[in-house]
Amino acid sequence: MKADFENGPFKPTFDSLRTFECPEWFRDAKLGIWSHWGPQSVPMVGDWYARFMYMEDTEQYRYHARVYVHPSEFGYKDIVQLWKAEKFDPEALMELYVAAGAKYFVAQAMHHDNFFNYDSKWHKWNAVQMGPKKDIVALWKAAAIKKGLPFGLTEHMGATYSWYAPNKGSDKKGPYANVPYDGNDPAFEDLYLPNREHYDPNKGMWDLDPWYTPNESWHRHWLEVMKELIDRYEPDLLYSDGALPFGRIGESPTESDGAARFEAGLEAVAYLYNKSASLHGGVNQAVYNQKDRRQSVYSIGILDIERSQESDIKTEPWQTDTCVGEWFYNVRAVYKTPAHVIEILVDIISKNGNLLLNIPQKPNGTLDDECTYLLREMAAWRSVNEEAVYGTRPFRDSGEGPSSVVIDHFKEDAVDWTPADFRFTRRGNVLYAFQMRWPEDGKAIVRTLTEADKVKSVRLLGAGEVPFEQPYGTLIVRLPDKRPTSYVHVLAVELEE
Incomplete structure (x- = not known):
C-alpha cells in the first residue's frame, strides 16, 4: 500500500525527476560535516577493512591474522561486536562542527559492510541490536536538529552485494590454505550475503566490476531499506556511494536495455522528494547526491564528486566529498592541514560547489587531537571570513x-x-x-x-x-x-x- 505522499509531484522517471530544483539551504550552506563511521573503525587501520581482511596478502588481512586470529575463525561478524562507541557524544561533536562552519550534517546509515547504524526492521545486523546497542543515526539527527542543521544520510548499500564477495574465499597458501573464511558459513549469510556469483579468487583488491550487482532481489531489498530510512529519519539529503542505483556509469538511461537498471534508484529518489514535499507545503527541500557525471543523470539531483573538484563554475550547485585523512579511522593516516582544507573549500565555493568533509572518528566515538585542532583552526578562520562564504554566489569568473x-x-x-x-x-x-x-x-x-x-x-x-x-x-x-x-x-x- 502506498503512502499518501507518494502521489506527490515527483514520479519515478528521469523526465519527472529532472524538474528538481536545488533548495536554497543547499546553495547557501557551502560546508557540511560527515560522520563516515561504523565497525570498520575498530581495527583503526583505515578503509574497506570488511573487504580486505578476506583478501590474502593485503595489509588488513595480515593485521587481522596477527591482532585477532585467522578470518576463518574470527571474522567481520566478530569485529562488529567489538564496536561499542562508548564515548560517543554527538552533541559535543556537533558543537565543534558548527563552530568550524558546518551548515549541514550528514551521517552514514550503512557502509558496504552490511551493518546498519540504526534499528532496521529489515536487518538484525545493526547498531541497536549489536555492538554499540544504540541508534547512531537517531542520535546524530537529534544533535543536528538541536543546532538547526539540515540532516543528511549516506548509503553505501547499493554496492555491498558485489563488494563483499571476498568473504566467500579462502587462503591459497600457508597453514590455512583452502580453509573457508567465515563468510562461507550459512549461519551468517544474513550478514555476508548469498553473493557467491561475484566471488573470483583472481580479482585484485580494487577490481569491483560490477560495482552494482544485476541481482534484482538485491535491488528490491535496497529500495525497501531506502524507504525505511526516508520514513524514519526524513533526511534533507540522501547520498549514494556510486552512480544512481543500479545503473552502470556510462550506461544510457534512455536506452531500453539500460533504463530498467535505474528503476529502484528512480523510485527511491521520487520517494525522498515526495516525502520532503509533504513536510514542506508541497515544495521539495531534499537533495539527492550520486556520482554519475553525465548531465542526463545527475540533473535529477546534485552531482557529487569524490575526492576531486570541478575545473570551473557549474551552472547548478554540486558537491565534493572528501576526508581529512582516510574514510575510516587510521592511526597512521596523514591528515590534510587546516590550510589545505580551507583552500579546498574556497576553490570549491568559487565554482558554485559545496564541500562535504568527513572527520574520522575513533571507534569509541571521539576525535583525536589533530582533528580537534583542525576544527578549531577552521572555526577561527570562519569567525573572520564567513561573510565571504555562506549565502554567496559565484562571480562571473571563479x-x-x-x-x-x-x-x-x-x-x-x-x-x-x-x-x-x-x-x-x-x-x-x-x-x-x-x-x-x-x-x-x-x-x-x-x-x-x-x-x-x-x-x-x-x-x-x-x-x-x-x-x-x-x-x-x-x-x-x-x-x-x-x-x-x-x-x-x-x-x-x-x-x-
Missing part, C-alpha cells in the same frame, strides 16, 4: 592567477598557490576576493575587474577598510602589516551598482 587544483580522480594534492592567485564569490554588488597567499610586498592586485567595474570601497575582512587604486580597471590594494588570519584572507570589494 578566479584568476597561474595556479589551479589538479582535476584527477582521487587526487587532492595541496596547491603551491601564489599571491597572484585569487578565488571569487559575490553577494549582491560585493565581490569577495580570496587571495590564496599573503604577498610579501603587501599588495593585492586583482586583474579580473575592468574599467566598467567601478570600485567604491575595499575591506580586508578582519581588519577593516584598506586603501586602493584602480588604474585602467585593475584593482591594487595596499594591505596592512598584520595578517587578520593565518590562512587565506579575503577582500570585500564593493562595486558601484
Whole structure:
C-alpha cells in the first residue's frame, strides 16, 4: 500500500525527476560535516577493512591474522561486536562542527559492510541490536536538529552485494590454505550475503566490476531499506556511494536495455522528494547526491564528486566529498592541514560547489587531537571570513592567477598557490576576493575587474577598510602589516551598482 505522499509531484522517471530544483539551504550552506563511521573503525587501520581482511596478502588481512586470529575463525561478524562507541557524544561533536562552519550534517546509515547504524526492521545486523546497542543515526539527527542543521544520510548499500564477495574465499597458501573464511558459513549469510556469483579468487583488491550487482532481489531489498530510512529519519539529503542505483556509469538511461537498471534508484529518489514535499507545503527541500557525471543523470539531483573538484563554475550547485585523512579511522593516516582544507573549500565555493568533509572518528566515538585542532583552526578562520562564504554566489569568473587544483580522480594534492592567485564569490554588488597567499610586498592586485567595474570601497575582512587604486580597471590594494588570519584572507570589494 502506498503512502499518501507518494502521489506527490515527483514520479519515478528521469523526465519527472529532472524538474528538481536545488533548495536554497543547499546553495547557501557551502560546508557540511560527515560522520563516515561504523565497525570498520575498530581495527583503526583505515578503509574497506570488511573487504580486505578476506583478501590474502593485503595489509588488513595480515593485521587481522596477527591482532585477532585467522578470518576463518574470527571474522567481520566478530569485529562488529567489538564496536561499542562508548564515548560517543554527538552533541559535543556537533558543537565543534558548527563552530568550524558546518551548515549541514550528514551521517552514514550503512557502509558496504552490511551493518546498519540504526534499528532496521529489515536487518538484525545493526547498531541497536549489536555492538554499540544504540541508534547512531537517531542520535546524530537529534544533535543536528538541536543546532538547526539540515540532516543528511549516506548509503553505501547499493554496492555491498558485489563488494563483499571476498568473504566467500579462502587462503591459497600457508597453514590455512583452502580453509573457508567465515563468510562461507550459512549461519551468517544474513550478514555476508548469498553473493557467491561475484566471488573470483583472481580479482585484485580494487577490481569491483560490477560495482552494482544485476541481482534484482538485491535491488528490491535496497529500495525497501531506502524507504525505511526516508520514513524514519526524513533526511534533507540522501547520498549514494556510486552512480544512481543500479545503473552502470556510462550506461544510457534512455536506452531500453539500460533504463530498467535505474528503476529502484528512480523510485527511491521520487520517494525522498515526495516525502520532503509533504513536510514542506508541497515544495521539495531534499537533495539527492550520486556520482554519475553525465548531465542526463545527475540533473535529477546534485552531482557529487569524490575526492576531486570541478575545473570551473557549474551552472547548478554540486558537491565534493572528501576526508581529512582516510574514510575510516587510521592511526597512521596523514591528515590534510587546516590550510589545505580551507583552500579546498574556497576553490570549491568559487565554482558554485559545496564541500562535504568527513572527520574520522575513533571507534569509541571521539576525535583525536589533530582533528580537534583542525576544527578549531577552521572555526577561527570562519569567525573572520564567513561573510565571504555562506549565502554567496559565484562571480562571473571563479578566479584568476597561474595556479589551479589538479582535476584527477582521487587526487587532492595541496596547491603551491601564489599571491597572484585569487578565488571569487559575490553577494549582491560585493565581490569577495580570496587571495590564496599573503604577498610579501603587501599588495593585492586583482586583474579580473575592468574599467566598467567601478570600485567604491575595499575591506580586508578582519581588519577593516584598506586603501586602493584602480588604474585602467585593475584593482591594487595596499594591505596592512598584520595578517587578520593565518590562512587565506579575503577582500570585500564593493562595486558601484
